[in-house]
Amino acid sequence: MRELRLHGRGGQGTVIASKLLAVALFLEGREVQSFPMFGVERRGSPVTAFLRVDDQPLKLRCEIQAPDELIVLDPTLIGTTDITTGLKPGGRILINTELAPEDFPQLLERAHVSTIDATGIAVRHGLGGRAQPIVNTAILGAYAADTGSITVASMINAIKEEVPIQIDANIAAAKEAMSAVRHAPMGSTAEVTRV
Amino acid sequence: MSQVRIDKRIPQGKLVASGHLACPGCAAPLAMKLALNTLGSNTIVVMPASCFTIIAGPWPQSSLQVPVFHTAFATGPAVASGVRAALDQQGKHDTTVLVWVGDGGTFDIGLQSLSGAAERNENIIYVCYDNEAYMNTGIQRSSATPWGAWTTTTPAQFPEASPKKDMLAIMAAHNIPYAATATAAYPVDFVEKVQKAKAMRGTRFIHLLSPCPPGWKCGDDEGLELARMAVQSRVFPMLEVEHGQRWRLTMYHVGESVEPYLRRQGRFRHLSAEQVAHIQAGIDARWAQLVKRVEADSLVGV
Amino acid sequence: MKKVMVGNHAVAWGVRLARVEVISAYPITPQTQVVEKLSEMCADGTLPARFIKVESEHSAMAAVIGASAAGVRAFTASSSHGLLYMHEMLHWAGGSRLPIVMVNVNRSVGAPWNIWTDQNDSLSQRDTGWVQLYCETNQEVVDTTIVAFKLAESLNVPVMLMLDGFYLSHTAEPVDVPDQELVDRFLPKRVATYKLDTEQPHAFGALVKPDAYMEMRWMQQEAFRQVPEALAGIEQDWARMFGRSYGAIESYRADDAELLLVTSGTVTSTARAVVDARRGNGEKIGLLKIKMFRPFPTALVRDALRGVPRVAVLDRNVSPGHGGIFAEELRSALYDLPDAERPELFGFVLGLGGRDITPAVIDEIIEQTRAGTVPSREDLWVGVNP
């Protein structure tokens, strides 16, 4: 069983991203369970969503305290909240940012880090407004490529099911993200990346 | 012919049976008789708690020879909405749904539900038979109780201190297709309003002044005459409002002094001359306001 | 067809498949998505029902009462304060013997405000004459919504179906959506035993004097007595057609268990994981899930618990001044078992107002039960920092 936690802000589509991933993984034959942090969500406030994935039917119905993976939809959250709370050692972090994984040396000390400029991709494909780009399909593409757990076909079918507007643009964004994701394994040093 | 010959204009029928449990002289079953015989047997009545809960007869009897659903106090319009929806789903669009409620169920506890149904313009006819207090429980004040009236919760030393809620204006403000006042004491006027309402769709509201001899402390045979006095003294003007816009008086109002109307009812016996004058002044002011509205709206209607 | 969906949408799918004809509901967190999804279905024609968008829950229940009385299949959904606001009309529906189905998304009750789950809202409605079924998964929600109509209409009793707020309502998971054709065969169009009908005019619900009121209540009780058997039969049909069933109660790995956890709702799932882990360690620990709270399946739980040495009841609810409500009902159900067969019963109050129930919490309960450190007549509040 893998447990994911997604960090975003209200209005960014964090919960939908979780659901999108769940559907794509479900189409890959996995058992999934996607849920938001239960609470009162307001536009702009930090939002958390969760995802459980397993090959067996899922039994646990409690919050995820120790996720295996993190997805950060808004990099500004990294400075304001401790997004890594409970993250299992050796876990994975996928960040929506123009920066390279190596630009997050503290994170690399305890996890594998991948980055994707999902915002840039979303803007290029006309998804959402410039102030509020809809990044979840780009995140999906990046996650699919980064983990290798989702095929292009499942990714496309999940988009068709869950994001039934601007389907072509969303698919194009996801595909672009697949090739744009950058990855650095845990332990990659900051010094190297800074050079 | 100078007698208002009503025999030809009042539909006869047997949709209200004798043996019902209204007090002698109660105007409510008379109004029900007029309404049901006008609407016909293809009618379903929704009846929230009120005197009529008892009047309609204890199980296994029913004085109404149409289907009746008895329901809790606040729920008349909501239950009727459900009945309407179910009938429509069954293709029974011609069946009339009639909500029959007292003043407490309309002015007070049921107002929210009524407002909701009116706002949705539910296809129902709503008749509030207003006897101006909670009579079923033994004459307690409601927001339909007029200023100065005695009830068991507004004793004569400290009678009702608020003026009666203007229910017609409230309903008219919902811009429903039809809102009207009536009384069984003018049966032709009432029947014509029911006929008019029946011919329309959407929420239709009729506010009936319904004298209650025990509650008003008058003779059993005096209620209807009192209702006419209420109309002729402009305490309870006969009105019609269509789509919240066109206000119309449906009969000539003599404008008699209110004093004889008050003096014939024990519930007003304690009133001083000054208090009667205060009531008269209120009636005159409201009438002046009403006349303006009627005139203004008749211009709009041209 | 399998779809990933949240519990609230599972409700909507159940309603759609049951071909409900009239819906009336009022939004409230965490039920709102039910209202939204059903509005969507009614708007796009996939559910040709009339949706009466009322101004309050009291009116919502009143409206479905009216619709059901007029002979059609009617549905509503609410939660917490909304359910409580319906209280008067829940009685009216029960007393009118109308086969209404409603969903209550379990949420705690204020004050203070709290939108997260516990069962105090629905359990406080236990005496209103409604069958109460608590669901564990979204699949169970879809299936039970349809089953509930069949049960309701076979005995003229209203059925209330519960799912935990957020833990099911907002949690997306795969659901096998039953085939409409099969559902239609399972649940044909409602034929009302009696209804408002201008061809056969009757009055319903008039004043009934003491000489007959009690008989009517007795008949209601009789109907409730028949519910477990009826539900079993209906579920058999369901299982034959769809391959799934749930039961009024479910024993999980309970054979030879020395300690049984008793749960309802989503805690059951987490408890299953704990039981699996303990069994993996060779510990004789099992689980009893209670799905049906009203009528209380007394005979079934007596059979399931007879002779089990220790039982831990997990109550996500509390009756102030007494204790966990399931525990109370169980004590009552087991009271007259012979001493040798009567389990030692420990009550735990936990998870109120949405407090998370993790495997660790359940582990602690198991340990305390084993140790017997819980007073037998007083339920332990788990995780409370006084």
Next chain:
Amino acid sequence: MSESMPTTPGPHAVPQVAMSTMSTLATRTGSWKYQRPVYHDRVAPCNARCPVGIDIEGYLNLLREGRVDEARDLLLQENPLPAVTGRVCHHPCENSCNRRALDGAVAIHAVERMMGDLAHQRPAPVFKGTPRAERVAVVGSGPAGLACAYHLARFGYGVTVYEAAPEAGGMLRLGIPEYRLPRDVLDRDIARVTAHGVEIKCGVKVGTDVPWSELTSAYEAVCISTGAHTSRALDVPGENLPGVRPGLAFLRDVNSGLRPSLGERVVVVGGGNTAMDCARSAMRLGAKVTVAYRRTREQMPAIKEEIEDAMREGAEFVFLANPVEFREQGGRVHAMVCERMALGEPDASGRRRPVPTGETFVIEADTVLTAIGESAALQNFFTDVEGSDAGLRVDALGGTSRNLLYAGGDVTDLERTVADALGAGKRAAIGIDRHLRHHAGDTAELNALRFADGNLSAARWTGRDPVRRTAPVNDVVTPDDVNYTQFRRAPRHGDPHLPSAAAVQSFDEVNPGMPEAVAMEEAKRCLNCGVCIECDVCMIFCPDAAITRTDGGAYVIAMDYCKGCGICAAECPRGAITMTQDRP
């Protein structure tokens, strides 16, 4: 109840839900009542106050229903001269009409006139009662005599009327000017009487041309209706001057076709109908007329319309003026001295008594016509018949103190109006009939023939009353008994008038009469006081749905359900339902 609906076993057989299976007819709520409604037809005030004893409400009701010929026949059962009374009656019916409290009395007078004229155009079949062997003599062919003869003829008797004048009609012909009562109208009404087989011998004065004893021997009964023809004297100086003459004599001249010379200024003394007739006739002869009356206008006994017409036509009125002397000049009256009066305490008639003030004034006059009342010149028909200056004394059936001698009209000491005369004639006819049939009825039986305390009904006496009354009671409906709210306001139709300037130029009839269609509408204004006309108000308003109608139209009150609220009685437009105590 659906068969599939389970019920509890045992004696209750209660269904699972509270579904009704029967109506409330099983609940006998009639046991609640302490009083019960009873349909009682009562007496309309017009009927009670009509001196003729016409069933006014009855024929108006028939008119309302469009049964015009039946209405005419009902009217003619009581009144032989409707075209006459429709013109000259003082109509107490209208004065008592309960509709006054709403929007003005029904113009019964005008409707009756229309009916009288209609009966000329479309005569009623002559009714012949079973012929009787007895014969009756009537002395005088005024309204009393004609009425007595008419009714007796209809009862089956042979009747001979002796009239001293050359033509029949008595005071109708000699006292009432043509502009009020055209002669052809009178002739046609009298023709109705003769059509019934009544023989009228004109120019025969009983006592002179025929001895009284011949009458009493030749006829089984005699009715005296010779009228009152002697004008009362003023008893003031100068009363015998030329130019001062009794008004009645003046009218007799005018009505006989003479046109006496009056001079320029005429003063009429008096306030009754004779005074008005004198004034208006004098104006038609070109005189300028002043009416002097010792009381005020409100107290004038003349018919209101007559006063109005006289004023409209130009007569001047001087009230509170009492003649005390006539002054002479050139051998003829020249002026009338009056004493100014003031109103004092009420007298026996209930009117305030005029009292002298001592102040006098003078009215110049070329002719003075006195009209302060008439007396019957009792000619000592029979010495043993009781009477006084006021006239013969008669009992309730017109009987005098002498057996088989009856009397009616102005010759008696009763009210002196045309209508009273017609009523008295009818009473005498019934009295004679009872006597000759040896019918021994008591007072109660007699009262049952009356409209309340009003006159007797010939229709009731003969058992030919076409009006079916439900449990009749003989009390009069008062305004309190009428539910005016059940009536729409419908203003009274007025009488048309010739323009006064033209009217005063001739003796043509002043009032051309209400057009038939208008009169028919006016008839419908009748409230039908006290008489159920099956208007359904009771049935419609019964809150307990306890009143139904049989196929025959009668109302039936289901006493099992009537709670005795009294709404039916209160709402009945016309007071035809009364509440009675249900339990002792």
